[in-house]
Amino acid sequence: MVPVEYYLLLSSGLFCIGLFGILTRRNALYFLMSVELMLNAANINLVAFSFYWGNLTGQTFALFAIALAAAEVAVGIGIILALYRNFGDVDVMQAATMRW
Amino acid sequence: MVTAFDYVPAIVLLPFVSFVVALFIGKQLPKKGAYGGIAATAGSLLLSLWVLASVAGGGAHQETYWTWAEGVGSQPFTLEFGALIDPLSALMLVIVTLIATLVHVFSLGYMNDEGERDLPRYYAGLGLFTASMLGFVIADNLLMAFMFFELVGLCSFLLIGFHFREPGPPSAAKKAFLVTRFGDYFLLVGVVAVFATFGTAAFAGAESFPALAEGALDGTVDVWTPGGLDTMTWFTVVGLLVLGGVIGKSAQFPLHTWLPDAMEGPTPVSALIHAATMVAAGVYLVARMYGFYALTPTTLGIIALVGGFTALFAATMGLVKEELKQVLAYSTISQYGYMMLALGSGGYVAAVFHLTTHAFFKALLFLGAGSVIIAMHHNENMWDMGGLKNKMPVTYWTFLAGSLALAGIFPFAGFWSKDEILYEALIHAGSEPLLFAGYAMGLLAVPVTAFYTFRMVFLTFHGNARSEIARNPEPVRWNVKGPLSVLGALAVVTGGINMVPVQKVLGIEGIDYLHLWLDNHWGGIEGLSSHHYAEIDPYSSTYPFGTEVATVLAGAAISLALAVAGLLLAWKLYNVAEPVEHTDKLGGAKTLLYNNYYQDEFQVWLADRTRGVSGGADTFDQGVVDGVVNGVSSVSLFGGDRIKRIQTGVVGNYALLLTVSLTALLVVFALLGGWF
Amino acid sequence: MSLLQIEPTSWLFALSSLGPTVVLVLSALAVLAIDSLSPDARSNTRLAATAAAGTLIALGITVWYLLAGTGQPATGGAISLFSGAIVVDGMGLFFTAIFTSVAALVVVASYDYLEDDANPAAFYSLLLFATTAMSLMAVANSLATVFISLEMASLPSYALVAYLKTNRGSVEAGLKYFLIGAVSAAVFAFGISLVYAATGSLLLPDIATAIGDVTDLAGILGVGILMVAGGFLFKTASVPFHFWAPEAYEGAPAPVSAFLSSASKAAGFAVAFRVFAEAFMPALDVAVDWGLLFGILAVVTMVLGNFAAATQTNVKRMLAYSSIGHAGYALIGLAAVTAGAGANNATVMGAAMAHLLVYGFMNTGAFLFIAMIERWGVGRTFEDYAGIGRKAPMASMAMAVFMFSLAGLPLFGGFFSKYFLFLGAINAGFWWLAAVGAVTSALSLYYYSRVVKALWLEEPTGNLDALDSKPTGLYAAVIVAGVITVLLLPGFGPVIETAEAAAAAVFA
């Protein structure tokens, strides 16, 4: 049986990979994908600890997290479309007219 | 039975009604709301006199009108509005309403006759200003006092900025507002601290915070202090926090910078601000809660030092100003410094006395200056005046009375009150050597005051007219001369209410009316008497000139001699046909010399030195103090500018900063919590 | 474990207890229905009336419940619904009152703002859905419902910020808000999963119980609590999750800025107060001193918000930064909480709640005034605001009230709320928080008074003819907000008493 802390290491690894993507990528779609990775890191924890604690709360909540991730992507894509129409690109760094 | 105390709210509400009336239907009224304001303030004056008479008849009064909020939980904080009418507040009510009435009348001449625009706004502002000051005066707890204190500040903002179409007034208004507000935030924390410490902010009664503080120092009452701080230390801190607001409002060093700028406001407003409302509010607040301040020697010492220093420092700057109102502005700062010196030296009565006399003679001087300004078509430069003495005799003689009072010349009002302040500082200096410094600075300021006052008088009214307007000044009407005459008479005789030196020297009992008044001789509220304050303050009296009588005489003689010396010096230098600025004099000096060589040489030397010192003080004021004030704001702005630069507009950087902060917080709390 | 302890849901009771939420969601659906049933006769008026009616009825029900004592100790304590995942109590109702008031003002104001808009139905429905989600955040009692309702509030907010699809500023603001929001949501979810990992539960009371047994897992729990705090910091626009706020508030349509900076911020605090007071209180001693965390962040937030606001030239952006600063003040309500001091905690948290209520009116009013300026199109800097006081005296007077109230002048409601906040903080021994609060308030007066000075004390620089049109709805909303801001001074007593009682019930 895999010790439970390895799941934590795995999930934090995934979380930080997602974060790495957010910090280094400029394309809004990659940005979305990276956020998905981070959310799924949470799901790994939830499912793993659902087993660890012997209750299904975590697993059930993971389902909701997945559904919300989908909803978030839907709205995100909508905003990216609007971004593309206004700025002609999906580069998140380019939309920087407001600052200070 | 209807008593005067039933009408106390009306004293505040009448000017407030005139504010509302002027604001909404002022345009339709004859004189744009002036008559309403005069009627309202005169009504308040009559009611105040009735209240004063009732207090003299043995009554004193405390009443709660309105409860704002009652907290729940273990420590409820009940916030209330109520009136506290005791000898001090009754006296102050009469002063404020009297000055306000006269200022309203004067405004007919200064504003209406001059065809100013936006008069309803002006009269609305005056009404609200008066109402908030009166509300402040009757306040029976510190929170209510604070709220009206702020309202006073807001009104001064509106009135100083009245001529908003010109460039100066709006920024002066803003400066006045912000600088005093800066002090007020200390006051706010102080008010909160008073609540947290005592659970109440009431001024009077057995459950009031001064009484509780006294009990706490005796060990009979338990109070909360932060982190188990020593009660005395904590009370000192609280006292200093409240003092922050006082220093801002009463224009004490280093928060005095707003006041000279505030001269941009209309002159009647300056009279009101300086004599009876805004600036007086700070000193009044200290007097109001003197039972608390008297408990902490450190606070008293600081008050005395700040006061003494301000008195001298501002006086030296008055020496070099060229505009009439600027001189008066610095004299106000200096005179309030005296009052603070008195409060810090345990001279509670002396401070109230000077507050009273100063209210009259400073209102007189400002209105007189207003009269001159009308005559001069709003040119305020004294070097363009001269010779107005014969053209406007009423203004001249009343202005002269006010000046003699300000300079502290026997037997004008200012002499008595200033003398008593210096006397108190002197006899208490034995138990607190720090007061010697305050006394010395106060004493040094005396000749300086006399000098700049009469420099102003001579330049304005004596000699030859130095400009075309000054040769043909515009005449002023009854509505200017009337208030001047009333105040002129008061400036001469007000000293009579408290002739302590005469009493002491001649042994006539019972003519120190103000002492008896504030000592609840005719009635008052337990614990708010000057006697009680004298018991709890840390000072004891010693007489450096042997006996009490000798000390009284010597003190009076010294200050009078210094005042006369200052006056005479001004006489020599400026009471000439064609006075010059004495620094310009060195070159072609000879033609202007009219006395023997040695004396003249001395004069020139002295004028030069004086000018050096006061010029230095002025430079210090404008360069350093203003610089510090501006510096603080520019540092804040610069800081803000730096801070906002992290908002680069690039969303990737935000994500990076977010990650970094999160990581940093994790590390900090991991170390604190020992998670590793 | 045998059959679970769960009671079958009593639907009628649940629906009536959640009355305000139900009304809000029904009105949102009604707006969508009107829009789809008669797509050709899309009427801004009819949609706005429906939306306004929905928010006002919800507000009415909330106030009624508050007065009747629903869910408060007087009538038997908090009402637990859906096997404990939702709990209706005084605090939830208090915050719902804030959200619905702000939403009502914003809807009324938007009526004019959207006058020429092609598709106002989306706006109203999204606004109502967001309000619904906020009212759910206020009553959520399980990290599951907290997370889902928080996301449900965020999603329409992103769309609302980017509502002007052809305007670059609006879209850029929406993008930034969305991206930071998505990252924050991920951090939040990860935090929840770690809390679950350490405690094995998502219900707030169960977490509190389980924390007592967490000893070796304190690190995991601590990281989880920090990350959960991150989710709330995002919602409340506090440092270091505030980066979206200046741009989102500046770029969004002004009514949306009003809504987000008042209601959304309050919603974040509602849920943060409940989660930290109910679930993480025992963690103060065990895992992480989150009181200190919020203390540090409150100080940084107050300083950053107010200092950055002082240097702005654009009024809307200045308000955006000031809104960040106010998040710092409200954070004092969480920072000054100490373990085992229920009464003091209730005092300071109640004060923060009351501050959020007053802030709801004064800040909404200020942003709606900006909306009016945008509608007139006179410009966005302080100079452009010069002399407006003479052309539009009533609205400018109201704006002066908002500015002075935000600065904490003791003439308006904002004074007492700040006063009680500082008092509560000092009383709980956190005098340094009150000190920073007072100093930054002093600074805030500088930039707030600039607006008043521009409006009233300066000569107009540009052409102000546009001000001849008088948008009724905007005017009404601004004036109502102004009147309430003034009335909250004499009427502050009931507000603070309700808030403190509600907070005390949470800590009990």
Next chain:
Amino acid sequence: MTDDRPGSSSRAPGIAAVALFGVLAAVILGSAGGFGDPVGFPAGESIVHTIGYALFDIGLGEIPVEGFLAAFLIIAIALDVALDSAVYLAKREDEGTIVSALTDGGRDIVDGPVSGDDSEGGDR
């Protein structure tokens, strides 16, 4: 697409993510001793069934779980909201434009075909 050109993005900020991982890993390894043996699920119980019961607050099943009915209802509305938002944002404003571009936030940075023409709504 900007991202795929070499050199267009910097990998340097990624270090922050690596640092965060380091901190997280340190905390996890520091707490690793605190975990006991997993409880696990009883054999023969249907996990899927229990999740189904949990979604509707029906107290059947042997595995403990909290009630998710409230979450289920809320997410039902939340998904509607997401749909509403996404459809609004993605929809092309073909006929006419939003005349009242009211917000002041954005400043034009380039005068190009992209920013210049408000009426241009769709994909280009």
